[in-house]
Amino acid sequence: MNRERPLVLGIESSCDETGVGIVRGDELLANTVSSSMDEHVRFGGVIPEIASRAHLDAMIPTLRQALDEAGVTLEDIDALAVTSGPGLAGALMVGVCAAKALAVATGKPLYAINHLVAHVGVGVLDGGTLPQNLGALLVSGGHTEILRVKSLTDDVELLGATIDDAAGEAYDKVARILGLGYPGGPVIDRIAREGNPKAIRFPRGLSQPKYMGTAEQPGPHRYDWSFSGLKTAVARCVEGFEAAGQQVPVADIAASFQEAVVDVITAKAMLACTENGISNLLLGGGVAANSRLRALTEERCAAHGISLRVPPIRLCTDNGAMVAALGAQVVMAGGEPSGITFAPDSSMPVTSVHLPPVR
Amino acid sequence: MLILSVDTSAIASAALLTGEGQILRAFATEDTRTHAEVLAPGIRALLDEAAVAPAELDSLVVGVGPGPFTGLRSGIATARALAFAWDKPLHGVMSLDAVAAQAAPAARAAGQPEYIVATDARRKEVYWARYGTAGSAVMGTAGDAVLPELLDGPHVGPASEVPPLPAYGRGAGLYPEQLAAVAGFEGVQPTAEALGRTAAARLARGLPLLDTTPLYLRESDAKVPGPRKRAL
Ligand SMILES: [Zn+2]
Numbered sequence: 017m018n019r020e021r022p023l024v025l026g027i028e029s030s031c032d033e034t035g036v037g038i039v040r041g042d043e044l045l046a047n048t049v050s051s052s053m054d055e056h057v058r059f060g061g062v063i064p065e066i067a068s069r070a071h072l073d074a075m076i077p078t079l080r081q082a083l084d085e086a087g088v089t090l091e092d093i094d095a096l097a098v099t100s101g102p103g104l105a106g107a108l109m110v111g112v113c114a115a116k117a118l119a120v121a122t123g124k125p126l127y128a129i130n131h132l133v134a135h136v137g138v139g140v141l142d143g144g145t146l147p148q149n150l151g152a153l154l155v156s157g158g159h160t161e162i163l164r165v166k167s168l169t170d171d172v173e174l175l176g177a178t179i180d181d182a183a184g185e186a187y188d189k190v191a192r193i194l195g196l197g198y199p200g201g202p203v204i205d206r207i208a209r210e211g212n213p214k215a216i217r218f219p220r221g222l223s224q225p226k227y228m229g230t231a232e233q234p235g236p237h238r239y240d241w242s243f244s245g246l247k248t249a250v251a252r253c254v255e256g257f258e259a260a261g262q263q264v265p266v267a268d269i270a271a272s273f274q275e276a277v278v279d280v281i282t283a284k285a286m287l288a289c290t291e292n293g294i295s296n297l298l299l300g301g302g303v304a305a306n307s308r309l310r311a312l313t314e315e316r317c318a319a320h321g322i323s324l325r326v327p328p329i330r331l332c333t334d335n336g337a338m339v340a341a342l343g344a345q346v347v348m349a350g351g352e353p354s355g356i357t358f359a360p361d362s363s364m365p366v367t368s369v370h371l372p373p374v375r
Numbered sequence: 376m377l378i379l380s381v382d383t384s385a386i387a388s389a390a391l392l393t394g395e396g397q398i399l400r401a402f403a404t405e406d407t408r409t410h411a412e413v414l415a416p417g418i419r420a421l422l423d424e425a426a427v428a429p430a431e432l433d434s435l436v437v438g439v440g441p442g443p444f445t446g447l448r449s450g451i452a453t454a455r456a457l458a459f460a461w462d463k464p465l466h467g468v469m470s471l472d473a474v475a476a477q478a479a480p481a482a483r484a485a486g487q488p489e490y491i492v493a494t495d496a497r498r499k500e501v502y503w504a505r506y507g508t509a510g511s512a513v514m515g516t517a518g519d520a521v522l523p524e525l526l527d528g529p530h531v532g533p534a535s536e537v538p539p540l541p542a543y544g545r546g547a548g549l550y551p552e553q554l555a556a557v558a559g560f561e562g563v564q565p566t567a568e569a570l571g572r573t574a575a576a577r578l579a580r581g582l583p584l585l586d587t588t589p590l591y592l593r594e595s596d597a598k599v600p601g602p603r604k605r606a607l
Contacts, residue, residue, distance in 0.1 A: 058599050065444060065595035072448050072589065076459050090460055106445045109411050113452040116415035120422075121429065121460030356415045 017125060022094040022347045025082070025118075026340025027075075029111030030103025030131045031158050032056060032067045034074035036082035037337025038093075039344050042140040045086035047330065047337035050074035057198045061188055062157070064104045071110035079114070082336065090122050095353070097343025100128035100371055101364030103158070108360035116356045125353035127343045128371035130364055133172050135300040135332075136165055137342030142327045151175075151294035153285045155309065156301030156334070157184030157199070160241055160281065162288045163366055165298075168342070169349040172366045175288045176239025179222070183277055184303050186243035190250050190273050194266050204270045205306050211271030218249050218276035220283070231291050239288040246276055278309045282316045289322055296323045304332040346370050376433045378578075379457070380571030381418070383410045383450030384442025384470035385494055385545070388567040389418045391425050394433070394579060396572040400425045403566055410449035418453070429461045436574040438470035438565055440590040441502040441529050442494070451587055466574060467585035470494070471529055471544075473569035475506045478543035478560055479523040483508045485557075489526065491538065493546025493554060494564060496531050501546035501554075502592065503537050504528025522576050531592040 021041030028035035032053055038046040052070030056062050083089065098115035101108060112128075119126040136152040150165040160178040165171075181189070184201055191200025196207065221242030222228075229235030250273050257264045289297060299313055304326055317324040331337060346369065354371040361371075376394030387410040388403035402417040422429070437454035440447045458465035474492045482490045493503040505527040534550035542554040548561025577584055 059597050063595055063597035066597060068444065068448060069589075069591070069595070072452055072455075075452060076455050079456075079459065106448070109445055109449055110452045112411050113414065113449045114456040116411075117418075117453040117456035118460055120415050120419045121457050356419065357412055359409070359412045 017347065018094045019347055019350065022344050023088060023092055024095050024097055024340045024344040024347060025093050026097040026129070026336045026338070026343050027111045027115045028099045028131070028334055028336045028339045029071045029075070029107050030099045030101070031107060031334055032062045032070070033334040034071045034078050035334060035336030035339070036078045037335055037340040038082055038086040038088060039141065039337060039340040041344055041348070042144055042341065044141045044337055045088070046082040047335050048078050048082040048085060049335050050078045053199065060192050060198050061185070064106055067104060068106040068110055071107055075110060075114050090118065093122070093124055095125045095127060095343060095347050097127045097129050097339045099131045099134065099339050100358060101131065101361035103131055103362060105360065105362040108362060112360045119356050126356060127346055127351065128354035128358050129339050129342050130366060130369050132159065132161060132163070132366050133168070133369045134338040134342040136163065136298055137168055137345055138300065138331045138338035139298050139325060139327055140345065141331060141337060141341050143325065146298065147296040147323065149293055149295040150298065151289050151292070151296070152298045152300060153281070153313070154301040155183045155281060155303035157188065158182050159301065162239055162285050164292050164294060169346050169351060169369055172369055174366045175292060176241070176284060178241045178243060179237065180242050180244040181247065183241070183243060183281060186247050186277060189247045193251050193254055194269060201303055201306060204274055205308065207267050208271035208274040208308065211265070211267030211269070213271040213275035215265065215268035216253060216272040218246055218272055220276055220280035221245050223280060239284050241280060241284060243277065246273070274308050278306070278312050281309065282312045285313070286316050286320050290320055295321065296325070299324060299326045300332050302333040305329045342369070377427065377431055378571055378575055379418070379432055379435045380567040380574065381414070381435070381450045381454045382438030382470055382473065382565050382567040382570045383414065383446045384438045384440045385564040386566065387414045387417070387446070387450065389414065389421055390567040390571045391421055391427060392568070392571045392575060394575055396575040398568050398571070401568045410446045414449060414453055432461065432463055434464045434466060436466045436468050436571060436584065437587055438473065438567070438570050439467040439585055439587055440470050441496070441531060441592045442470055443497060444591060447589055451589055455587060465587060467587040468570050468574050469525070469529060469585060469590065470565040470570065471502065471504045472525065472573045473565035474544045474563050475504070475523045475525070476573045477563055477569050478557070479508055481557065481560070482523070482541065485541070487541050489540050491540045491542040491547070491554070492544045493534070493537060493542050494544050495546055495549055499533060500531055501534050501537065501550065502529055502531050503546060504530065505538060505540065522573070529590060529592060
């Protein structure tokens with residue numbers, strides 16, 4: 017196998033995007049994504065069975081298009097990579113089965129890749145090798161995590177995560193409460209610009225001393241987030257205005273909600289960085305597109321002397337290129353292929369960057 | 376002619392067979408929850424043991440259900456990716472046809488002009504279809520017994536709603552009080568072997584096969600959310 021600049025094809029199907037990406041080393045050749053988002057709109061959130069059906073329909077056309085775009089054939093590929101978790105079980109299954117079949121058909125080695133670490137690995141496609149003392153803040157509809165990345169291919173640690181809703185989910189639910197439709201992120205971001213972020217003081221979850229503790233004696237959720245209470249607070253606020261017969265100040269609520277989310281995310285991320293020797297931060301996941309999150313992360317990173325890297329947004333949202341990119345890094349680091357007997361793992365931990373072969 | 380057949384509508388199975396319906400190699404697993412793990416290794420072993428190079432295959436067939444969604448998709452995703460990578464034609468076969476083919480000789484011998492095939496649809500329901508033993512089969516041709524005629528279905532529903540006819544397959548075995556389960560067939564599930572033979576017989580007679588659109592028969596469970604619940 018070419019381990020110098022391997023040509024790797026990556027498949028992603030952990031949520032509602034079917035992605036196939038092709039990279040050569042750290043160079044992006046193709047990144048084809050088919051999303052079932054439109055089919056979830058009327059439900060106000062991702063429906064796993066609908067996403068799984070859409071993955072099956074989209075997989076081969078997406079694969080074909082990626083190969084065409086990259087101008088390569090399956091025969092040219094050095095290795096295959098696929099998201100094996102975390103994610104929706106039925107959705108992961110489609111990508112894993114397709115990837116295993118490609119491995120059987122072509123005889124190429126297959127790497128089972130961690131989706132969350134792939135959100136970090138995609139960084140190499142935009143600016144090359146990632147810096148030392150690296151942390152990653154991942155915010156999307158499916159996850160909210162802060163990671164310490166000592167080695168992209170074999171030493172990743174989860175410092176904190178949401179204990180209930182993902183930040184993107186909170187946006188979707190609040191958008192629904194405010195009657196703004198789905199997905200909630202872009203529309204709340206837009207409307208928030210017309211509102212006053214200080215109009216209403218919404219709670220910052222898990223920020224009380226009993227959860228935070230101190231740097232020396234950390235509490236149980238020092239770097240963790242919770243967004244379900246915030247969602248309830250928004251609902252109460254809206255009902256309060258309605259009960260009083262007043263017009264609901266949608267823009268002010270949107271702005272205040274967004275401020276609460278972004279404030280607590282970045283405050284805890286900064287704490288995690290400064291207390292764990294992280295001096296370089298990568299921001300990833302679909303919510304990296306949020307203007308306020310980007311602005312406040314930039315501001316607070318600058319204040320703490322932390323360098324910030326944000327990949328282009330098409331690489332931040334779920335895609336196959338990130339899976340291919342991390343797969344290529346694992347290949348270049350001499351990692352063993354995962355074989356074709358592994359099971360998808362909907363709660364794959366970040367400590368498992370790629371699955372070892374089953375012996 | 377060489378055909379690779381795959382079915383995951385109930386158990387996970389694959390078979391390599393000739394155009395005359397002769398099975399060269401087959402594998403099947405009883406476990407219904409590990410399709411994604413076992414299917415690809417099973418197919419790889421099948422080809423290795425039969426010493427068949429992919430280039431020698433003429434076509435692939437896959438069971439398109441009905442069957443539990445996630446398992447069903449694993450077979451279709453696998454077959455589609457194999458067919459794409461090998462650039463071979465891929466056909467679909469309704470998975471209950473596989474059981475119907477196995478049941479047909481017994482049904483004829485018992486003088487049953489019509490019969491039911493039923494498989495487990497979980498949630499206290501069965502997938503079922505009604506078949507006829509007369510009609511389409513051309514007597515004297517090799518494999519005629521494997522081509523019973525599909526008269527109605529496939530459907531999904533409680534066993535109590537299935538027409539009162541002799542019933543073959545695991546669905547019948549699960550609900551012996553509602554269905555007239557035929558002895559010896561209470562545990563029969565669709566397999567790639569039987570499915571492949573059905574496909575081979577149809578191909579040999581120039582009869583059409585299906586495309587690979589899955590027969591889910593049920594909508595996703597998703598519900599459009601109602602008006603906002605009050606938090607106060
Ligand atoms: Zn993601």
